[in-house]
Amino acid sequence: MSAQREMKEKNPWHTPVTIIITVIGVIAIVALVTVAVLQNRPVSQKYKYGIVLDAGSSHTALYIYEWPAEKDNNTGRVEQTHSCKVKGKGISSYASEPWKAGESLTLCMQEAEQKVPKKRHHETPLYLGATAGMRLLNMENSSASDKVFQAVEKALQKSPFSYQGARILSGQEEGAFGWVTVNYLDDRLMQGLETTGALDLGGASTQISFVSDNYDGSESPSNSVAFRLYGNDYNLYTHSFLCYGKDQVLRMALAQQTQSGPRTILDPCFHPGYTEIKNYSVLYDSPCVSDRKPQGAPVSFNHRGNGSFGQCQEIVKSVFNFTSCKYSQCSFNGVFQPLLQGPFGAFSAYYFVMNFLNLTDTSIPLDTVKDKLTRYCATPWDQIKLQHPNVKLNYLEEYCFSGTYILTLLTEGYNFTSESYSNIKFIKKIKGSDAGWTLGYMLNLTNMIPAEAPDSPPLPHAGYVSIVTIIALLLVVLFILSLRPLWPRCSKQPHII
Ligand SMILES: O=c1[nH]cnc2c1ncn2[C@@H]1O[C@H](COP(=O)(O)OP(=O)(O)O)[C@@H](O)[C@H]1O
Ligand SMILES: [Ca+2]
Numbered sequence: 001m002s003a004q005r006e007m008k009e010k011n012p013w014h015t016p017v018t019i020i021i022t023v024i025g026v027i028a029i030v031a032l033v034t035v036a037v038l039q040n041r042p043v044s045q046k047y048k049y050g051i052v053l054d055a056g057s058s059h060t061a062l063y064i065y066e067w068p069a070e071k072d073n074n075t076g077r078v079e080q081t082h083s084c085k086v087k088g089k090g091i092s093s094y095a096s097e098p099w100k101a102g103e104s105l106t107l108c109m110q111e112a113e114q115k116v117p118k119k120r121h122h123e124t125p126l127y128l129g130a131t132a133g134m135r136l137l138n139m140e141n142s143s144a145s146d147k148v149f150q151a152v153e154k155a156l157q158k159s160p161f162s163y164q165g166a167r168i169l170s171g172q173e174e175g176a177f178g179w180v181t182v183n184y185l186d187d188r189l190m191q192g193l194e195t196t197g198a199l200d201l202g203g204a205s206t207q208i209s210f211v212s213d214n215y216d217g218s219e220s221p222s223n224s225v226a227f228r229l230y231g232n233d234y235n236l237y238t239h240s241f242l243c244y245g246k247d248q249v250l251r252m253a254l255a256q257q258t259q260s261g262p263r264t265i266l267d268p269c270f271h272p273g274y275t276e277i278k279n280y281s282v283l284y285d286s287p288c289v290s291d292r293k294p295q296g297a298p299v300s301f302n303h304r305g306n307g308s309f310g311q312c313q314e315i316v317k318s319v320f321n322f323t324s325c326k327y328s329q330c331s332f333n334g335v336f337q338p339l340l341q342g343p344f345g346a347f348s349a350y351y352f353v354m355n356f357l358n359l360t361d362t363s364i365p366l367d368t369v370k371d372k373l374t375r376y377c378a379t380p381w382d383q384i385k386l387q388h389p390n391v392k393l394n395y396l397e398e399y400c401f402s403g404t405y406i407l408t409l410l411t412e413g414y415n416f417t418s419e420s421y422s423n424i425k426f427i428k429k430i431k432g433s434d435a436g437w438t439l440g441y442m443l444n445l446t447n448m449i450p451a452e453a454p455d456s457p458p459l460p461h462a463g464y465v466s467i468v469t470i471i472a473l474l475l476v477v478l479f480i481l482s483l484r485p486l487w488p489r490c491s492k493q494p495h496i497i
Helices: 003-010 016-040 097-105 106-115 118-123 132-140 142-157 169-184 246-257 309-317 349-356 367-380 380-389 399-413 436-443 461-482 485-495
Strands: 045-053 060-068 079-085 123-130 162-168 196-199 205-211 224-229 233-243 264-267 275-279 298-305 342-350 422-424
Touching: 003 142, 003 436, 016 461, 045 436, 060 106, 060 436, 079 106, 097 142, 097 349, 106 142, 123 132, 123 142, 123 436, 132 142, 132 233, 142 162, 142 298, 142 367, 169 205, 169 224, 169 342, 196 298, 196 349, 196 380, 196 399, 246 264, 246 485, 309 367, 309 399, 342 349, 349 422, 367 399, 399 436
Parallel strands: 045 123, 123 162, 196 342, 264 298, 342 422
Antiparallel strands: 045 060, 060 079, 196 205, 205 233, 224 233, 275 298
C-alpha cells in the first residue's frame, strides 16, 4: 500500500458516510439560510396611493401620495409623488354656474389616472377638502355652496378611485393638519422631537398653529387640539382667521380707502404709476367687506398707486383690532394666543410672496427686510413690469401689498419680534412634499399615524440574517464534531478486513 493511499484511507473525511452527512448538512444549512433570507426580505416594492384635492379660495390643487404597501401603519414614509394645478379659479367662484366646478377638475383627475398604477385605482382613497373660499360662500349663500359640492361630487364619483367625500374643513382642522404635515415630514412626531409651528397664508384665511409649554388648552378651549401620536401627547394651539387671507385683506384695505365712495384713490400699497379702473360692486362682493359698502358710491373708482411701505403698513394695521382682549394675552381681534415658542414653518402664500421678494432669508435683520420692501414698493410700476416680464400681472401688482401684510401680520398680529422673526423659515416643500394641510388630512383619515409608538423588530434585517447564518454554521461544526467517535472506527475498518 503506497503512503498516499494509506493516508487517504485513514482520512475520516473520505469515508462515504461522512461525505454524505456533510453534503446533506451543507445543503440543509444553505436551505435554512435561503429560507430565512427570502422569508424576511422586504416584499418587493409595492406601493399604495392616496389622493387629496385642496379646494382653496383661489384655486384647486390635486396631490398624489405614495407609501410602501406593507408599511402603511407605522413608518412615516408617505411621500407626495405628483401634484396637479387645476386650471381656473377656486370652486367657490363657480357659485353661479356650479357644473363648471365639477368640470374644472377633469384634467387633473385624468392625470391622476395616468400616475396611479391601474390595478391600484379601486383601492386608492380620494378626498376633497375645501377651505375658506367655500366657508365664505357657505356663509353667504348656503344653497349655492351645496350646489357646488353636488357638482364636484358628481365629477369625483365618476373616477375609478375610491371616492371618500368632499367637505369644508373647519379652520381648526386646516390649522392642525398643516401642523401635522410639517412635523410628520420633518420626522419630528415619530421621534418625539420639539415640534415646529405652522403658519399658513391663504387667499381667504390664515392659520397659526404651535405647541407652547404654557398652554394646556384650558384657556380658550376652542383654540386647542389634543393629539396622541406615536406615543406622545401634544396640546396644539391653533387659530384660523377668516377674511385674513391676503386676497380678503386686500379687499379690507381697499374698503378702508373707499369708505367715502371716491372716484380715485392713491394707494400706498401699489407702485407709483399703477392705475386701474375697479368696480365697487366687485370689490364689495365678499362677506368680509359687504357690510361696509359705501352708499351712493359711483360704479367704479380709479385705483392708483403711490408706493409707500410706511403708509401701506398704517392701512394694513387698521384691519386688525387690538382694542379688547378678555384672555391673558391676545394676537388680534380679541383672539387668545399663548406665548410664541419654537421654530416656525411659513408656507403657501407666505412662501410665494417672500420668495418673489427675495426675502426668505430670515437671518436678515427685520429692519433690513423693511428697508428692502420700502425700496421695492417705491419702484415705479413700469419698471417692475420690465424687470418681471414673465410674472402674471395679477400676482405682480400685489407683491408690495402682500409683503407689507405678511410683515405686519407676523409682527403686529402674532407678536413676532426682531429676534423671534429669525425662528421663521419660509418653506414650500419638505423632502419633496408640499407643506400644507392635505397630507395631514389624509394621514388622519387613513389612520396612518398611530396613537402609540409602533413595535419595531428587535433586530434590523441584516443583523437577523447574520445571526441565523452564524448559528447555522455553528450547528454544522457541532454536528461534524459529534460524529468524531465514528472517525477512528471507519478508518480502521479496511485494516481489519
Ligand atoms: O405664485 C404665486 N404668487 C403669489 N401668490 C400666489 C401664487 N400662487 C398662489 N398664490 C396665492 O396663494 C393663496 C392661496 O390661497 P388658497 O387658494 O389656498 O386659499 P385659502 O387657503 O384661503 O382657501 C392665494 O392668495 C393665491 O393668490
Ligand atoms: Ca390654502
